[in-house]
Amino acid sequence: MHPALSVIFFTTLSGAGYGLLALLGGGIALDLWPRDTTATLAPLAVGLTLASLGLLASTAHLGRPWRAWRAFSQWRSSWLSREGVAAVATYMPAIVLGAGLLDTSGSSTWSPLPRICGALLSVGAAVTVFCTARIYSSLRTIPAWSNSLVAPVYLLFASYSGGLWLWLLSTVAQRGAPGADRLGLAPALLAGMALVAIATALLKLLYWRHIDSAAPRASIESATGLAAFGSVSAFEHPHTEQNYITREMGFVLARRHAARLRAVALLAGFALPLATIATALQWPALATVSAFAALISGSLGVFVERWLFFAQARHVVSLYYGARSV
Amino acid sequence: MTMLPPPSPRKLGLVIDLDTCVGCHACAVACKEWNDGGQFGPLPDEDAYGAEPLGVWFNRIHSFEVKPRRDATGNGPLQELAKTGFAENAPAMTVHFPRSCLHCETPDCVTVCPTGASYKRAEDGIVLVDEDKCIGCKLCSWACPYGAREYSEKRGVMQKCTLCVDRIYNESFAESERQPACVMACPTRARHFGDLGDADSAVAKLVAERGGVALMPELGYAPVNRYLPPRPRRAGCDGTPAVSADESLDRSQLSPLLRWVDKLLSR
Numbered sequence: 001m002h003p004a005l006s007v008i009f010f011t012t013l014s015g016a017g018y019g020l021l022a023l024l025g026g027g028i029a030l031d032l033w034p035r036d037t038t039a040t041l042a043p044l045a046v047g048l049t050l051a052s053l054g055l056l057a058s059t060a061h062l063g064r065p066w067r068a069w070r071a072f073s074q075w076r077s078s079w080l081s082r083e084g085v086a087a088v089a090t091y092m093p094a095i096v097l098g099a100g101l102l103d104t105s106g107s108s109t110w111s112p113l114p115r116i117c118g119a120l121l122s123v124g125a126a127v128t129v130f131c132t133a134r135i136y137s138s139l140r141t142i143p144a145w146s147n148s149l150v151a152p153v154y155l156l157f158a159s160y161s162g163g164l165w166l167w168l169l170s171t172v173a174q175r176g177a178p179g180a181d182r183l184g185l186a187p188a189l190l191a192g193m194a195l196v197a198i199a200t201a202l203l204k205l206l207y208w209r210h211i212d213s214a215a216p217r218a219s220i221e222s223a224t225g226l227a228a229f230g231s232v233s234a235f236e237h238p239h240t241e242q243n244y245i246t247r248e249m250g251f252v253l254a255r256r257h258a259a260r261l262r263a264v265a266l267l268a269g270f271a272l273p274l275a276t277i278a279t280a281l282q283w284p285a286l287a288t289v290s291a292f293a294a295l296i297s298g299s300l301g302v303f304v305e306r307w308l309f310f311a312q313a314r315h316v317v318s319l320y321y322g323a324r325s326v
Numbered sequence: 327m328t329m330l331p332p333p334s335p336r337k338l339g340l341v342i343d344l345d346t347c348v349g350c351h352a353c354a355v356a357c358k359e360w361n362d363g364g365q366f367g368p369l370p371d372e373d374a375y376g377a378e379p380l381g382v383w384f385n386r387i388h389s390f391e392v393k394p395r396r397d398a399t400g401n402g403p404l405q406e407l408a409k410t411g412f413a414e415n416a417p418a419m420t421v422h423f424p425r426s427c428l429h430c431e432t433p434d435c436v437t438v439c440p441t442g443a444s445y446k447r448a449e450d451g452i453v454l455v456d457e458d459k460c461i462g463c464k465l466c467s468w469a470c471p472y473g474a475r476e477y478s479e480k481r482g483v484m485q486k487c488t489l490c491v492d493r494i495y496n497e498s499f500a501e502s503e504r505q506p507a508c509v510m511a512c513p514t515r516a517r518h519f520g521d522l523g524d525a526d527s528a529v530a531k532l533v534a535e536r537g538g539v540a541l542m543p544e545l546g547y548a549p550v551n552r553y554l555p556p557r558p559r560r561a562g563c564d565g566t567p568a569v570s571a572d573e574s575l576d577r578s579q580l581s582p583l584l585r586w587v588d589k590l591l592s593r
Contacts, residue, residue: 001468063462063482070441070459074328080465081440140434140545141471218471218542220390224423225539225553226344230394235420238354238386241378244476248467316542317473320388320425 014054019162028118090124269301349422356511428549
């Protein structure tokens with residue numbers, strides 16, 4: 001599949017944004033997050049900005065973006081429509097939560113309303129990312145996408161990239177603090193983030209192993225209905241130039257460099273951020289620099305991973321254009 | 327509304343005869359011409375006369391080579407081939423293969439549409455795009471296994487075969503012309519239009535008689551269109567090649583005049 005930048009930015013930016021909002025909302029709902037206006041407002045604003053940028057990027061993929069409002073209507077059948085509805089609905093608890101933060105009456109714990117908003121924010125963000133994943137995993141025409149690993153991969157990647165943002169924002173907020181407080185997040189939380197990183201990388205490895213070894217879903221013989229006659233191969237294409245189908249679904253570049261790009265995604269996305277987490281735990285004074293490096297490197301890895309997700313996926317229509325089985 | 331309607335008894339579609347199709351592209355051209363000016367047009371091309379012309383066609387004609395299947399020892403599945411009359415030592419054959427929307431009974435291209443632009447008609451099963459509602463997200467084209475939907479860069483919307491819905495019910499046409507443009511244009515009558523939901527219709531009988539097949543049934547889209555497989559090749563029926571390899575000339579078969587010419591030329 002053609003890896004359109006608009007769709008890659010949509011899934012990675014909104015993934016990070018909703019991941020950040022889900023973590024923040026969960027922290028507030030469980031009363032784990034400090035009742036502090038700036039410490040809460042910063043991740044809330046950054047999360048909403050990232051999610052909004054991602055949604056805006058997705059409209060760049062549209063032929064008629066000013067009609068995008070129509071996409072909220074078909075939630076009964078379409079995961080794309082459900083994603084739109086969930087994305088917009090998630091703004092509501094975020095706005096109420098944000099408005100509530102302006103009341104700085106000094107309580108050190110969260111009152112019930114923000115905790116409910118936090119829970120709704122967390123659930124809404126997770127549902128939105130799940131819907132994003134289902135847009136792709138519901139397509140039976142693309143075997144690399146329509147499998148049960150895609151949704152968990154999207155959810156884990158969202159929480160991981162959201163976690164990287166949360167860490168950076170927390171270290172920046174506490175850069176003047178003494179000792180281990182400069183870590184931004186509690187050492188246990190950082191260790192938890194390292195575990196999420198490892199789990200995400202392992203799940204992605206499992207996904208890659210699955211798409212490399214899965215039995216083909218259809219063959220050129222079944223696509224042409226000529227199986228009874230023998231082996232079929234494309235002899236002459238209908239057109240001498242490209243058409244929409246070959247441009248959109250016939251992308252081959254990534255499959256040639258897949259192994260190298262997968263290594264880049266794992267090293268930049270996970271190995272380097274894990275090293276920076278270890279560095280920060282060892283030398284808390286370096287926490288902000290480490291968190292910044294982790295975010296930059298991790299985002300690059302996630303970008304490469306998402307690019308591969310699109311570019312490596314083969315569509316069954318390529319059977320009509322020379323592929324033997326997909 | 328992108329929820330699928332309840333299954334309709336009427337299933338309009340095409341039956342394409344792979345035996346008689348000669349790959350002339352007349353159906354594709356007639357389709358482009360009609361639909362450029364029809365209700366669902368225009369079908370503008372980018373760079374139409376330039377180096378890389380690109381534009382929407384609802385119908386594309388592929389050509390495939392089919393070789394009798396052989397195992398490692400050079401033998402084919404004889405029983406299977408006997409059914410098709412395709413001899414084991416037969417040469418490869420070319421099959422011309424028009425590809426367009428199959429107006430599936432359970433098409434994901436309709437259900438994935440976020441706006442309701444993509445829909446399947448309850449009354450006859452035709453799958454259409456309402457171009458006034460389409461946002462050009464292209465998801466429906468990703469959901470189609472058959473490559474039937476093409477996005478128009480010029481118009482910013484998805485376009486697809488309409489089964490010439492603006493012809494087949496058009497009362498300003500003579501009854502005989504209320505057929506899709508591709509069917510009208512086919513010089514070898516390789517394309518047939520009708521109601522595949524009616525077992526007594528001409529197309530349904532044709533499918534039953536010739537063993538018409540559905541494409542990629544394993545994907546579960548339940549296409550309505552059927553393809554009629556090539557008939558057994560005459561040369562392949564008894565395994566005797568129509569032309570022998572050494573091309574020896576049997577002089578006794580020749581007329582006296584030709585025998586004399588042959589003698590003269592053979593000196």
